[in-house]
Amino acid sequence: MGATTLQAPAMAGDSLARHRRRSSWLLLSPAVILLALWAFVPLVMTLLYSFQRYNLLYPERRGFIGVRNYSLLLSDPAFWTAIVNTIVLVLSVLVITIVAGVLISLLLNQNFPGRAVARLMAIAPFFVLPPVAALIWKNLLFNPISGLIGWLFTLVGLHPVAWFTTSPMVALVIIVAWEWTPFATLILLTALQSLDTEQLEAARMDGAGPVNRVIYIVLPHLARPIAITIMMESIFLLSIFAEILTTTAGGPGDATTTLTYLIYIRALLDFNIGGASAAGVLAIVLANIVAVFLMSAVARNIEA
Amino acid sequence: MEQEKASLAGTIAAWLAAFLMFFPILWMAVTAFKTEEQAIAIPPLLFFRPVLSSFGAALAQSGYVHFAENSVIVSVCSTALAVLIAFPAAYAMAFQPGKRTQDLLVWMLSTKMLPPVGVLVPIYLIFRDTDLLDTRTSLVIVDALINLPIVVWMLFSFFRDIPRDILEAAHMDGVGPRGQMIHLLLPLAAPGIASAALLAIILSWNEAFWSINLTAAHAGTLATFIARYSAPEGLFWAKLSAASVLAVAPILIFGSLAQRRMVRGLTVGAVK
Numbered sequence: 001m002g003a004t005t006l007q008a009p010a011m012a013g014d015s016l017a018r019h020r021r022r023s024s025w026l027l028l029s030p031a032v033i034l035l036a037l038w039a040f041v042p043l044v045m046t047l048l049y050s051f052q053r054y055n056l057l058y059p060e061r062r063g064f065i066g067v068r069n070y071s072l073l074l075s076d077p078a079f080w081t082a083i084v085n086t087i088v089l090v091l092s093v094l095v096i097t098i099v100a101g102v103l104i105s106l107l108l109n110q111n112f113p114g115r116a117v118a119r120l121m122a123i124a125p126f127f128v129l130p131p132v133a134a135l136i137w138k139n140l141l142f143n144p145i146s147g148l149i150g151w152l153f154t155l156v157g158l159h160p161v162a163w164f165t166t167s168p169m170v171a172l173v174i175i176v177a178w179e180w181t182p183f184a185t186l187i188l189l190t191a192l193q194s195l196d197t198e199q200l201e202a203a204r205m206d207g208a209g210p211v212n213r214v215i216y217i218v219l220p221h222l223a224r225p226i227a228i229t230i231m232m233e234s235i236f237l238l239s240i241f242a243e244i245l246t247t248t249a250g251g252p253g254d255a256t257t258t259l260t261y262l263i264y265i266r267a268l269l270d271f272n273i274g275g276a277s278a279a280g281v282l283a284i285v286l287a288n289i290v291a292v293f294l295m296s297a298v299a300r301n302i303e304a
Numbered sequence: 305m306e307q308e309k310a311s312l313a314g315t316i317a318a319w320l321a322a323f324l325m326f327f328p329i330l331w332m333a334v335t336a337f338k339t340e341e342q343a344i345a346i347p348p349l350l351f352f353r354p355v356l357s358s359f360g361a362a363l364a365q366s367g368y369v370h371f372a373e374n375s376v377i378v379s380v381c382s383t384a385l386a387v388l389i390a391f392p393a394a395y396a397m398a399f400q401p402g403k404r405t406q407d408l409l410v411w412m413l414s415t416k417m418l419p420p421v422g423v424l425v426p427i428y429l430i431f432r433d434t435d436l437l438d439t440r441t442s443l444v445i446v447d448a449l450i451n452l453p454i455v456v457w458m459l460f461s462f463f464r465d466i467p468r469d470i471l472e473a474a475h476m477d478g479v480g481p482r483g484q485m486i487h488l489l490l491p492l493a494a495p496g497i498a499s500a501a502l503l504a505i506i507l508s509w510n511e512a513f514w515s516i517n518l519t520a521a522h523a524g525t526l527a528t529f530i531a532r533y534s535a536p537e538g539l540f541w542a543k544l545s546a547a548s549v550l551a552v553a554p555i556l557i558f559g560s561l562a563q564r565r566m567v568r569g570l571t572v573g574a575v576k
Contacts, residue, residue, distance in 0.1 A: 023481055024400040031393035031456060032408070038449045039415040045426035104325070107318035110310035118319055120560045121326035127559035128329065130512045131531040132548040136332045139541055146344040146541075148331065181325065183570070190567045197307060232570075239419050242512035246531050260421040267425050268517060277425050284422035291417035299410045 043284070049277035056271035069278035079279065081254050082262040088169060089176065089258055090237045094230055096177040101184025101229065102222065106214065108185070109192045119189070126182035130242040137175045138164065138247045168248050168256045175243055180236070184229050191225035192218070224297075231294040238287055259283050329552070336545035343542040358542035362550065365543075367521070371529035372550070375509055378440055378525055382447035383504040386455045387497065389448070394459035395485055399471055409460065412453040420450075420513050431518060440523045443515055447508035454507070455500050458569040462496025463489065499565040502558055506566075509555050526551040 053065045073079050108119050125133065142163040144150045150160030163171035195218065203213050241260050244250060250257035250265065257265070263283065267276035310318070335343050337354035362368060397405050427446070428437075436442040466489070474484050490497070512527040519528055530551060533544055559566075 021400075021402070024396045024402070027392035027396035027400075027481065028408070030389045031412070031452060034389065034449060035412055035415050035452060039418065042423035042426040042430075043418070045429075046423055049425060104321045107314065107321050110314050110318055111307040112310040112315040112318055115318070118322035120563070121322040123563060124326055124329055124556060124559070127506065127510070127555045128552050129510050129527055129530060129548075129555070131516075131527055131533070132332075132552055133328075135530065135533060135544060136328050136548065139544065140331055140335055141328060146346055148348055151346055151348060178325070178328065186563070186567055186570075190564075235417055235419070239421060239513065241421070242516060242527065242531055245516065246533075260419070263421045263424065264517070268428070273425055273429070280422040280425060283419050287417055287419040287422070291414060294417065295410055295414050298413060299406070 046277045046280045046284070049273050050281050052274045052277075054273040054277075056273060065274070069274045073275060073278050073282070078254055078257070078262065082257050082259045085169070085254075085256060086238065086258040086260070089173060089240065089256075090234055092173045093177045093180060093237055094233060096173070097180045097184045097233060098226060098230065100177070100181045101188050102219075102226070104181065104185045105188035105192055106218070108189055123182045123186055125178055126180075126186070128179065130179065131246045133179050134175055134243040134246040137171070137178070142171055164248055165252060168252060172243065172247065172256050175247070176237065176240055179243075180233055183233065187225055187229050188222060191222055195221050228294070228297060231290055231297070234290050235287055235294070238283065238290075259286070329556075332545045332552075333549055335541055336549045338542050338545075340540055340542045343545070358546035359550070361540075361543045362547035365547070368529065368547065371524050371526050374440060374443075374519075374523055375525040375527075375551075378443045378447060378515075378523075379505045379508040381440075382444045382451065382508045383455075383501050385444060385448040386451045386504055387459075387501055390452055390455040390459050390500075391485065391497075392481075394456050394463055395481065395489060397456075397460050398463035398466075399468060399484075409457065412456055416450075416453050424517060427514075428517065438519045438522045438524075442518050443523060443525070446514045446518065447511055450511070450514075451504040451507055454569050455504055458500035458503065458565075459493070459497065462493050462500070465496075466492050496565075499562050500569065502562040503566050503569045506555055506558055506562065 050069055051064055051066060052062060053068070054062045104122055108115060108122060112118075128136075139147070141147050141149050144160040144162040147160070149163075153160050161167070200213055200217055203217055208216070239260055240258065241264065244256055244258065244261050245264075248256040250261045259279065260283065263276050263279045266272045266279060270276075336358055337356070338349065338352060339355055339357065342349050342352050343358075397409060431437045431439075431442045470492070471484050471488060474488055479487070509525075510527070511525075512531065515525045515527045516531050519525065530548060533547070
């Protein structure tokens with residue numbers, strides 16, 4: 001395996017001397033070989049398992065069963081619930097993080113006292129360990145009896161909400177959006193700094209108000225960074241796991257079971273290797289649809 | 305050109321946004337200095353005499369120090385391994401580029417797009433069959449491989465900023481690749497290497513999926529430890545907060561140092 005990939009760099013090099021090409025390959029090979037093993041071996045194994053009856057509890061009944069894992073999966077309502085939950089989670093978080101990210105990055109890009117500190121504060125949630133983020137929100141903030149948000153609700157005359165029983169997906173979306181808004185902010189802030197200030201100044205001279213400047217100059221400039229952020233976030237959001245495990249464990253019922261969490265349940269709790277692998281293959285396909293767009297954007301930039 | 309000064313409303317809005325984003329972390333830190341009774345008091349206590357007893361309780365729990373040690377060992381070793389493998393590769397790509405260099409780089413980055421859950425089953429079985437489940441070795445290997453493309457990319461982009469003439473001159477003087485890398489590149493690209501390493505440490509410290517699924521009591525990291533903090537221990541909020549502050553603080557500090565250069569690594573160059 002990997003033999004075809006290994007030849008690629010060896011054929012590289014145009015006018016370079018042959019010994020230099022060889023040394024170049026020697027330098028590259030550890031990284032290339034390891035990544036090739038990491039990328040292909042598990043992938044092929046997942047694909048093979050997905051066509052097998054294979055449960056760790058009954059290893060003696062292992063055997064090839066064609067596409068039966070897939071047909072079972074596709075006719076399983078739990079799978080479709082998981083797909084819907086995944087789409088709801090990913091889309092809601094995307095919308096919130098992009099809108100909040102644009103707003104916060106515009107605010108933080110202003111010239112105001114202490115902006116370095118304010119930026120660090122706004123970026124900080126990104127560095128919080130995912131289980132910590134989930135547990136702070138679940139206990140200190142969302143708890144209906146002693147949580148801060150419940151108390152704020154009673155202040156304005158509302159009843160505290162038991163978030164994780166009545167609207168678990170909303171709670172999960174809020175937590176994940178809080179973790180990922182800094183990612184969007186950081187990228188968009190970087191993009192804003194490359195914005196041509198003279199153009200903005202000229203627009204201001206011509207009498208364009210702040211709102212018009214944002215709509216006609218800033219937002220078009222951010223279009224590409226926003227697209228990149230959306231693609232990168234979707235790949236990471238598809239894999240959200242620790243937050244679900246520590247707050248809802250996929251429940252109540254299967255209200256917050258995403259595709260990632262379903263595969264975890266099937267594989268490591270039910271030991272259904274075949275079924276989990278079929279779902280894994282579908283997760284890979286889903287991620288690859290996004291990745292194709294992203295990588296073509298990356299490739300264009302490396303060239304430039 | 306000097307950027308125009310923000311209006312008062314703009315300044316207040318910016319600080320408010322920053323404060324709201326930071327608030328959950330602040331609240332966690334405040335709670336960590338309360339007693340358990342104070343932590344669940346309603347209305348929430350804003351003014352109280354801070355105590356360190358919750359930190360003591362968190363540290364005294366069986367295994368906390370052990371898990372923290374695992375986090376340090378795994379993130380440092382996996383980063384060292386990734387930099388060691390990435391360094392020569394990035395050197396070759398930056399200074400001896402060929403027709404396929406760009407394709408190779410894009411392919412390396414594309415391995416990041418594989419959702420971990422898609423390969424959870426085979427990786428779990430491979431480590432089970434090689435008796436590596438719940439060992440630090442397995443996590444070091446996985447974290448190093450996960451971060452390898454980002455480290456290669458970051459080193460490559462920093463190396464490209466170094467004038468090629470310098471290495472060319474050394475080459476003429478008969479200095480081989482090894483000498484060039486150790487005596488020229490290492491000192492010249494030190495800040496770049498440091499920020500790549502910092503990002504890799506942050507990412508593997510915060511990596512939760514593989515550590516929760518591949519490790520338990522023996523090789524678990526802080527991510528595993530905190531994730532198991534559900535009921536009944538989760539009821540002790542002050543202790544939970546103290547343990548969380550200790551788990552998050554080092555990375556918050558590292559993160560604020562690496563913040564600006566990180567964008568390059570995180571977006572794999574898609575945003576400049």
